[in-house]
Amino acid sequence: MTLHHSLLDVWVWNGALSRRYTACVGYEWLLAQEDGFHDLVWGWIWRLRILENLKFFLWQLAHECIPSAQFLFSHHMGLDTLCQCCHKTIEDAFHIFFGCDVAVTLW
Ligand SMILES: [Zn+2]
DSSP states (O other): OOOOOTSSSOOOOSSTOOOOOHHHHHHHHHHHHHHHHHHHHHHHHHHSSSHHHHHHHHHHHTOOOOHHHHHHHHHTOSSBOTTTOOOSSOHHHHHHHHHHHHHHHHH
């Protein structure tokens, strides 16, 4: 390696072939990192040998998008957040599977 003392030091971005950073290539790099992370963390769900609807359910549970009353209300699709079974508290995924007295009797 030969050093050229007449050249100025420059910043180099290794996330793009052009070696130049722009907001666009930075965003693309970030999305690629995130997809890899999600594939690594949640990819096992899709490789399970179970029914496809159970895979989808587990994915929803892992991503906190079970259509509970709280989820539907926060997405402007529900009238309130109250549990439709016990009418005691906010219905979120945790309440449905562990906290609701009515639902727990079904498990
Ligand atoms: Zn309940």
